[in-house]
Amino acid sequence: MPVPPAELTAELTIDPADREAVRAGRQAAVESGLALDAGPDTTALSGAKREVLDALHRVMDAALAAGAATVEVRLQAPRDVRRDV
Amino acid sequence: MTMPRTTPTTPTTPTLPGHLIGGVGESVRRPDGTLKVKGEFAYSSDLWAEGMLWGATVRSPHPRARVRSIETGEALVMPGVMAVLTHEDVPGRKTYGLEIPDQPVLAFHDVRYQGEPVALVAADHPETARRAAGRVAVDYEVLEPLVDAEDALAPDAPPLHPSGNVLRHIRIRHGDPEAAAEVVVAGEYEVGMQDQAFLGPESGLAVPDGEGGIDLFVSTQWLHVDRDQLAASLALPPEQVRITLAGVGGAFGAREDLSMQIHACLLALRTGRPVKILYSREESFFGHVHRHPARLRYEHGATREGRLVYVKARIVLDGGAYASSSKAVCSNAACFAAGPYDVPNVSVDCYVAYTDNPPCGAMRGFGAVQTCFAYESQMDRLAAELGMDPLELRLRNAIEEGGHLPTGQRVEGAAPVAELLRRVRAAPPPERAAASPDLRDLPGGVSNVTHGEGVRRGVGYAVGFKNIGYSEGFDDYSTARVRLSAAAGEPLVEVHTAAAEVGQGLVTVQAQVARTELGVEQVVVLPADTQVGSAGSSSASRQTWMTGGAVKAACEAVRSRVLSLAAERLGRAAEGLGLSDGCVVGGEERLVALADLLGGEAVEETREYHHRQTQPLDPENGQADAHVAFGFAAHRAVVDVDTELGLVKVVEIATAQDVGKAINPQAVEGQIEGGIAQGLGLALMEEIQVADGKVRNPSFTDYLIPTVLDMPPVRMDVLELGHPDSPYGLRGVGEPPTISSTPAIVAAVRAASGRPLTRVPVRPEHIVGLPAGAHPDPRHDGG
Numbered sequence: 001m002p003v004p005p006a007e008l009t010a011e012l013t014i015d016p017a018d019r020e021a022v023r024a025g026r027q028a029a030v031e032s033g034l035a036l037d038a039g040p041d042t043t044a045l046s047g048a049k050r051e052v053l054d055a056l057h058r059v060m061d062a063a064l065a066a067g068a069a070t071v072e073v074r075l076q077a078p079r080d081v082r083r084d085v
Numbered sequence: 086m087t088m089p090r091t092t093p094t095t096p097t098t099p100t101l102p103g104h105l106i107g108g109v110g111e112s113v114r115r116p117d118g119t120l121k122v123k124g125e126f127a128y129s130s131d132l133w134a135e136g137m138l139w140g141a142t143v144r145s146p147h148p149r150a151r152v153r154s155i156e157t158g159e160a161l162v163m164p165g166v167m168a169v170l171t172h173e174d175v176p177g178r179k180t181y182g183l184e185i186p187d188q189p190v191l192a193f194h195d196v197r198y199q200g201e202p203v204a205l206v207a208a209d210h211p212e213t214a215r216r217a218a219g220r221v222a223v224d225y226e227v228l229e230p231l232v233d234a235e236d237a238l239a240p241d242a243p244p245l246h247p248s249g250n251v252l253r254h255i256r257i258r259h260g261d262p263e264a265a266a267e268v269v270v271a272g273e274y275e276v277g278m279q280d281q282a283f284l285g286p287e288s289g290l291a292v293p294d295g296e297g298g299i300d301l302f303v304s305t306q307w308l309h310v311d312r313d314q315l316a317a318s319l320a321l322p323p324e325q326v327r328i329t330l331a332g333v334g335g336a337f338g339a340r341e342d343l344s345m346q347i348h349a350c351l352l353a354l355r356t357g358r359p360v361k362i363l364y365s366r367e368e369s370f371f372g373h374v375h376r377h378p379a380r381l382r383y384e385h386g387a388t389r390e391g392r393l394v395y396v397k398a399r400i401v402l403d404g405g406a407y408a409s410s411s412k413a414v415c416s417n418a419a420c421f422a423a424g425p426y427d428v429p430n431v432s433v434d435c436y437v438a439y440t441d442n443p444p445c446g447a448m449r450g451f452g453a454v455q456t457c458f459a460y461e462s463q464m465d466r467l468a469a470e471l472g473m474d475p476l477e478l479r480l481r482n483a484i485e486e487g488g489h490l491p492t493g494q495r496v497e498g499a500a501p502v503a504e505l506l507r508r509v510r511a512a513p514p515p516e517r518a519a520a521s522p523d524l525r526d527l528p529g530g531v532s533n534v535t536h537g538e539g540v541r542r543g544v545g546y547a548v549g550f551k552n553i554g555y556s557e558g559f560d561d562y563s564t565a566r567v568r569l570s571a572a573a574g575e576p577l578v579e580v581h582t583a584a585a586e587v588g589q590g591l592v593t594v595q596a597q598v599a600r601t602e603l604g605v606e607q608v609v610v611l612p613a614d615t616q617v618g619s620a621g622s623s624s625a626s627r628q629t630w631m632t633g634g635a636v637k638a639a640c641e642a643v644r645s646r647v648l649s650l651a652a653e654r655l656g657r658a659a660e661g662l663g664l665s666d667g668c669v670v671g672g673e674e675r676l677v678a679l680a681d682l683l684g685g686e687a688v689e690e691t692r693e694y695h696h697r698q699t700q701p702l703d704p705e706n707g708q709a710d711a712h713v714a715f716g717f718a719a720h721r722a723v724v725d726v727d728t729e730l731g732l733v734k735v736v737e738i739a740t741a742q743d744v745g746k747a748i749n750p751q752a753v754e755g756q757i758e759g760g761i762a763q764g765l766g767l768a769l770m771e772e773i774q775v776a777d778g779k780v781r782n783p784s785f786t787d788y789l790i791p792t793v794l795d796m797p798p799v800r801m802d803v804l805e806l807g808h809p810d811s812p813y814g815l816r817g818v819g820e821p822p823t824i825s826s827t828p829a830i831v832a833a834v835r836a837a838s839g840r841p842l843t844r845v846p847v848r849p850e851h852i853v854g855l856p857a858g859a860h861p862d863p864r865h866d867g868g
Contacts, residue, residue, distance in 0.1 A: 003413040003557040003701075005184045026247070035247035036187045039179040040172070040194060043247065046185040076178070078313055 005078050006046040010056050013042045013072040014063050021068030028062035029055065049077075105666065107608075108601040109813055112751035113593040117332075117586075129304040129331035130363050132290040137359035138167055140345070140352045141214035143204035143221045144371060145196035148232070148441040148778025149245075150225035152192055155204055159220040165213040168355045169221060170205040175351065177320030181343055183310065183446070187246060188407040190318050190347050196225070197245055197406035198443050199779050200371025207352040207360050230441035230778035234403035235380070237438040245406070250439040252404050253412045255419040257707030259491040260430030266386025266394035270466045274383070274459040275844040277772035278403075279376040279763075281448050282790045285334015286369040291349035292359045298325030299350045304333040306340040307622035308583045312615050318347050319354065323615075326350075330613040336587035337763070338447030339373040341622055342409050370783035374409045374446030375773055377402040377437070379418070379455035383463045391473050393482045395430035396423040396463075396491075400456065402437040402445070409446030411437045416557060417452030419707060423491050424460040425502045425550040425717060426482040431491035433707070441778045447624055449763055450823045453551035458845055461547040461828035465835065475832070476510055476546050483548075493708040496715065499806035501743050505719035506548055508741035508802045515723050515737040515798075517542070528725055528732035530794060539729040542736070545832025548719040549825030552712035553817035554627040554696050561627065561713070562695040564618030565595075565635035569603060569643050570687035571680035576667045578603055578640075581611040584620035584632040589819055590752035594629050595636050597748060598812075602640035604664035605679065618693065626716055626817020629748055634694035634812040642690035651682055697810060714808055718742035718821035720761070720829035723797075726837035731849025733769055733834055735795070738826060741802040745816035750803070753818050758799050760822025762791050767823075768830035770795070772846050 012029070014022045022041070029035035029043045032055035038044035045052045045059070056073070063071055107113045120126035157169040172179055172193035179193060180186040192203045204221045208214035231237050237250040244250060289303030298321060305311050308328045316323045333340070345362040353360040364372045380401045386394040400418050404411035419435035448454075468475035483502035489495055524531050528540060555561035566581040578599045586592045596608040613620070620632050644664055651669040652659035654677070661671050668675040669682060700709040721739040726732070738761050747753045763771075770789040774781040782788045807814025827845060835842050838852045 003184070003410075003416055003555065004559040006186075009186055011178065030247045033248045036180065036185060037189075037194065037247060038186065042179070044180065044186060046187070074178075076317060078310075 007049040007077060008052040009044055009046040009076045010052050011038050011042055011044045011074045012059060014068050015070040016041045018068045021063045021066040024066035025059050025063035025068065028059040032058065105600050105604060105606060107597060107606065109597050109748050111597065111749070113597055113749055115590060115593055117592065127332050128285045128334045129302065130285060130288040132288070132302055132331055132361060134290060134292060134359035137290065137361050138207040138209055138352065138356055139211040139214045140349055140360050140362035141206045141218040142202050142348060143206070143218045143223065145192065145199060145201045145203055145225070147196060147225055147227050148199045148230040149228040150196050151228065152194060152196060152203065153224040153226055156222040157204065159222065160206055160217040163213065163217045163220065165209040166206060166217045167209065168207040168352055169217070170351055170355060174355065175318055178317040181314045181318055181347065182408055183342055183410050184412050185408050197441055200443070201406070202348065205348050205352055207356050232440055232442055232778045234401050234438040234440055237440045238401065238436055245439045245441065252408055252437045252439055253415045255415055255435045255702060255707055256705065257419050257431060257433040257491050259493065262430070262432050264386065264395040264430035267389050268467070268470055269384060269386045270463060270470050271384040272463055272466055273843060274381045274462055276379040276455045276458055277844070277846055278378045278445070278775060279448065279767050279771045280370065280773050280788060281335070281337035281339035281373065282771065282788065283335030283337060283339055286364040286366060287344040287372045288363040289331060289345055289349055290359055290361045291353035293353045293357055297321070298327070299354060300327045300329065301346060301350060302329050302331045303346055304331050304340060306336050306585050306587060306624055308585065308613060308615050309619035310622070311343060311346055314343055315347055315350055319350055328615045330585055333585065333587045336623065337449045338451065338624060340587070341447045341624055342374055344372045366785060367783045370773070370780055371443070374444045376448040377404065377411070377414055377445040377455065381455065381459040383459050385463045385467050387467055387471065389471065391471050391478050391481050393426055393428045396428050397432045398422045400433070400435040402455070403440055403442055404437045405440055405442045405444035407444040409444050411446060414446070414452040416702065417551060418456050420490065420492055420711060421453045421551055422456045422460065424457065425484045425500070425548055427484050427488050428491065433491065442775055443773065443780060449760065450551065450820050451625065453549060453824050454767065454827065457547065457549040457824045458828045458831070461549070461825065462831070462843065465832050476506060479506055479546070479548060492702065492711055494710045494712060498714065498808045499743060500715070500717065501804060501806060502548055502717055504804070505717060505741040505743065506546065509546065509719045509721040509739045512721060512739035512800050512802070525794065526734065528727035528734040529730065534730055534732065535727050540725050540727050541837040543724050543726060543833040543835065543837025545722045545829045545836055546720070547825040547829035547832060548717070549821065550715050550717045551820055551824060552625070553714040553716050554625055554630060555621070556699050556712045558699055558701045560695065561621060561631060562693050563620040563631040563635040564691065564693050565632060565639040566617050566689065566691040567599060567636065567639035567643050568687055568689040569605070569647065569683070571683045574680050575607055576605045576679035576683070578605045578608045579611055580608060580636055581617050582620050582632050582635065583613050583615060583617055584628055585613055585623040587623045589623065589628065589756060590749055591623065591628050591632065593749050593752060594633050598633050598636045599640055602637055603644055605667055617691070626820045630811050630815055630817060631694060631696065633748065633815065635692055637812050638692035638694050639690050642692055643688050646688050646690070647679070647682070651677060654682065714810065714816060716817050716821040718825055720826045722826070722829040722833040724830060724833040724837060726834055726852060728838055729853065731852035735765055735797040735830060737797050737800060739800040740822065741804065742821055743804040743806045743816060744818050745808045745811060746805050746814040747803060748813065748815055753803060754801060756818045757801055757822045760819060761799055761826045762796050764823045764826030765795065765830060766791050767845055768827045769846050
């Protein structure tokens, strides 16, 4: 792996009862270009820290605007990666 | 076989005098060598623990499908079965991955390649586990697989992952994109899917510690990245996941990704018992990534005098179902796409795409292999168009020290491309076979298909290069802990790192560095584990440089403390003191034995070694100082070809390579010969046959690798031109032999057969020139 791994991965789980919010959040994640499937009801955003945080903001915005009641977010940053790129 | 070595151009002498045996520059014998040859070495597949269970993996038979349901009841009720797990039993992150976590630990919705893990079984006997795995009922909605990387890149292709199928696109723009030339040649090339074909299948033993944590003994390449991925998926703090390197039966990149690691730990934590997983040979083909298949379209423009004017390339790599290290492979393919040549104008577009084929990732040469086959084939084509000797064309365009790559990076240190080419040209040619040759010396061997009729000899040349160490801004480092003490009246050095000995010889390198730096003969290299800081991966030809550098730095710190202690005891200035032959010395005078000086005390230091910082590629034009160093090698191949049957006998390989400094010359020879064997395999034999996303040859019966009968004598010329930035001036050794040996062999077969041969591995039907479509699979029309 001679180039750095993703600086940051954000896993988002929107309460599956909020179907419209799940759809809206997923759509925003897909449009970010950073989206990965991370579980049956979970989408992840993975990439450079600034890109992920910006995308996360947009995804949360979209989900909340669509009526999300609960959004769980987990951030993970691998250890073996330079932080300044 | 001889290995002449040139005089270093930069000083690389060990820092201390003495008559020590086993220091830097000596051919130290491997401690595990005899054991391995005699079959007595303990590999990870030999691990055993009292009361252990056996794990088995349920895998998807489909390359693309949706999982509707998983029924585990029938498996669970089988006598001896202790656990059956699905994605619902993954307590932490349900995905993992080296660069991005896109790969499910166990499939939760979609399967994207044949062999993707869906469920796990633990039982008290491996056969029980295997049978129980067969009773896990998975209901699939089978979908049409997307198996062509070009198709996957199309805007209207069905997205295999949420954000589409383009894993990475790198653009390199250097010079004038509209540059025109007097002579132009274009070609399309294809590289098949090569397997690392290590001999020790994936295996390991997970042992629960009774306190919620886990110990894993496994063959791997990078312990700490394994640990961090395990911790995330097991929902444990990293400190509760301890990994110890078990005996590794080869790696070549295939152990950079996780295989059975999380699975064994999940089963062990669920059952509270040790769990061993050992893949069969067939399962191993589905258990690790492979070399990226590639399609490469090139155009070279040159003056009539043979000066390169421009290179344009479009490269498409098939990444398979998951990312693995595809983004980095894409980077290498792009950065080295023009070869080790001075090219004023370069335009490269390199793509890597998701498909439903087996995942591809790291393999020796890492992106540089695919492009080298293409650009060296182009150089031969250009030479033919110019009516010029192919070697002369290469010499005329060879990059030199201080030259610039298409990424704008200046090449620091020696870049002896021309020198390497001259050396392989000057190597004496092998003798022609005798009038009544031994059948084993002829194409087809003892199959007795020819006694020399229809056999033509061909000679081909190639040169290649790639980066050493991690690139694009990665903070590449290794950690070493060194302890000096006295045992039984003799000084003893213990070296502790997490660096994976994967067969490359690191185990002797660490001891050699310690002996040289501390003047102590008795050195113990402790087992690699996560109780010390990360060493990075045993990949990218980096480990001798990085961990050798870390051990050297830790030894220097220990030496400094010991000399301060001696100075205090002896009432002398530390500056005039040194360590040699187990003593503190002042000049030639032995002042005090280390064992006497230390008594019952020990001196221990831990150091990290970082190589200089690199930069990420500019996303618009690919410009950057992205790499820390480069390794260069050249090859001349001599082949005999049965032009009627399309069979090839590689008669000899001559190679010249700059290794900077041969820390262990015998190990260097082994690396060079092994790399050439893998290059020969890609040239003529090795390919995972994938049709509609399904692997058709997952065995060593059907996936052919070179044997001792296929491997020719190697005439080796090793240069030691000392890199300015590295410990002792060394460069990486492991990958360059693989890169240009393949195109050299193919060039030789071209010369003998007169066929264009645009695809590797070259098959007999390509050589005899069967018409397009003669092969049942049209993709194999490489002639």
